[in-house]
Amino acid sequence: MNKTALSLGFGSCPRCQKVNKMHNERQQCSRCHYWFHARKPNSIQKTMAWTITALVLFVPANLYPMMVLNTLGKTESSTILQGISAFVQVGHYPIAIIIFIASFIIPLGKIIGLFILIYNVKHKTNINLKRQSHLFHIVEKIGPWSMLDVFVVVVMASVVNLGFLSNIEVAIGASYFALMVIATLMAANSFDPRLLWDNKPLTKEQVYEQ
Amino acid sequence: MQVNTDTLIACQLCDTLVNIPQISSGEKAICPCCQSVLYVPKKHSLERTQAISLAGLLLLLPATQLPLMGIYAAGKYHQTSLLECITLLTNNGFYLIAFCVLIFTIVVPAVRLFTAFYLTYCLQRNINKPFLMVFFRSYHLLDNWAMIHVFFLGVIVSLYKLVDIADVAIGAGIASLVMLLMCSTMLSVCIDYRYLWTELERSHE
Secondary structure, three states, rough: OOOOOHHHHHEOOOOOOOOOEEOEEEEEEOOOOOOOEEOOOOOOHHHHHHHHHHHHHHHHHOOOOOOEEEEEEEEEEEHHHHHHHHHHHHHHHHHHHHHHHHHHHHHHHHHHHHHHHHHHHHHOOOOHHHHHHHHHHHHHHHHHHHHHHHHHHHHHHHHOOOOOOEEEEOOHHHHHHHHHHHHHHHHHHHHOHHHHOOOOOOOHHHHHOH | OOOOOHHHEEEOOOEEEEEEOOOOOOOOOEOOOOOOEOOOOOHHHHHHOOOOHHHHHHHHHHHHEEEEEEEEOEEEEEEEEHOOOOOHHHHHOOOHHHHHHHHHHHHHHHHHHHHHHHHHHHHHHOOOOOHHHHHHHHHHHHHOOOHHHHHHHHHHHHHHHHHHHHHEOOOHHHHHHHHHHHHHHHHHHOOOHHHHHHHHHHHHO
């Protein structure tokens, strides 16, 4: 009974969500004049490329320091993990957990989740499609939170700026981290969740209909 | 075969095509295949969207200009605002991060608020502008790129960090930022895409 728009010759505009009759592979939405395809073209390849980029950038983002602390001539630099362990040592567990989730678990979870989704589309595994759809929804929504640590460093650097006495500077790791977050956002953007359902086997009724 | 596509809606997650159900506000349309939300009609969407987006636009200036927080250390007081954060980053040569902060916390929210306000204003006055569609399309595109909520959490975390080091004072910028955050969240709650798009389509005919 449930038929996809594609199988009936329709396509929905990704911007305004209007259902259009597809005359060509690429056509203009009759409502918002946006040029679109029934499915995002080369979605899997693009998602794969962005996800691998994010994975590669994840390494320097964690190896290089996020910020440099200068106090009375002494310099001290810290990476994300060092920052988290400093919190744990002081005893600020809630903050340590928040930063650990935002800057470690979310990006890694997003990258792994996207790899799982790509694998499932490529190998046409039709297990738990609902859950996979749900996974994509989560991956799409949690993305921005991994930017947290960059914002923390930016605010810290801007407030603690007392000249020679003590100041905090942003370091190169933050740039890599921001790039990594952008790559994961682009990856989630270029993935087309409808591809998951396209390989769904026909139900008995649909087979009889045909 | 001519089909009226106005009565159809396709699920954005699984592409199942269904007839638009007649539902009243307070109810949700759920996809029969993947159980995701198809659309939710909103009460007084036009007026609410307009009011909230106007409030958000007015808050944009204080939220970026007023000091977020300051510290007392070694007899000195230093405070900073969102815009000063960005200028400091550009002065230090971190153009990429400065660009990210500028886009994600100021430009994207500003464009979304402005689009919502301008669109509802024009629909109410029956003013017809061709680039309204471009604006509204960009609104959909920018949905996942607004990060005021993340920035706000970042400010809270850094407050927590700084309390150990020095005496910290909270500025008026934080209050404006909270209200801006509320406006931007309420905007995405109140806006009714389907209703606005059909109105926009009708006004263009």
